[in-house]
Amino acid sequence: MYNSKIIGLGHFVPENVVTNEELSKLMDTNDAWIQERTGIKERRWVKDSGDTTSSMGVKAAKVAIERAGIDKDDIDFIIFATLSPDMYFPGPGVQVQEALNIKTVGALDIRNQCSGFVYAISVADNFIKTGMYKNILVIGSELHSHGLDKTTRGRGVSVIFGDGAGAAILSREEDNTKGILSTHLHSQGEHAEELVLVAPGMGKRWVNDILADNDPNDESYFPHMNGQFVFKNAVVRFSEVIMEGLQKNNLKPENIDMLIPHQANLRISQFIQKKFQLSDDQVFNNIQKYGNTTAASIPIALTEAWEQGKIKSGDTVVLAAFGSGFTWGSVIIKWQ
């Protein structure tokens, strides 16, 4: 058995900055409410650039490939995590294969929302562990802004989400004490509808139903979130899954050099930081600039932390996520 390690990271965010102040012109909201409840000051929303989930993922991937120092044809497999694919099917993994002009390797799409990148890393890690693949491109990318209800009706959700992409190259590591040490995945489908986008879906409400009803009050094709319920579950599950990962590796919270939590809400990150008595240097947050970019949030934050020199060789790095499904997970890394 091998280990896997991250040898290249990249991210891309659209140029267009949308401040809380700008949102208050679209809906009944204000900067104070958004900052106080979420920590978000601004987010990026695609405007005029024509960017999509797959194109942003490709841009992030190009940076990651270059930094990894590998050739695109060294990539053996592509994994793409998103909840906002360009098309209903096929998923964006194959679009990346085409756009990067990579030979006909396999491409897998992951549908685990905010936990998507953690799930994707776990899948990649296990493919590499068995020796099946050597280099895997993992992408998390989201284009939320096209699908949000930007009126007062949707304000509980639309002020939170932003667009962007992050990517990582995972590669074989012969030393089992280095790289990704373990990954931990969970789900609880009984809460599927607490954070959900129902339509269009083959099971519940397809396009025909939406068109037939032609109801201006139809909210089924906008995301719905039971915010307080999600919040309460998030703080519990984040804590549990971080501890699970630490215990598996005989580590304690004080051994964490860098925690990269999924950027759901600054208050959630601060709760975890306090609970584990971590210093500001041990937790990385950038939700203030980008909002919640779901599957893209961890790879964007991980890339920025690494670019800022906050992750060094030998560091214990912890990734943790919670979101729609509910799904949650963690990754424990000994940075090589």
Ligand code: UT7
């Ligand atoms: O990434 C996946 C996981 N996601 C999460 O973990 C998110 C978890 N949930 C949260 O982060 C928070 O619940 C929110 C940030 C979504 C909401 O914060 P909250 O403190 O739970 O607020 P609330 O939903 O209880 O709403 C409080 C009030 C309500 O008004 P009333 O009923 O008290 O009069 C809302 O209508 O705030 C109102 N409100 C707003 N006001 C101004 C809701 N959205 C807004 C808004 N601007 N954008």
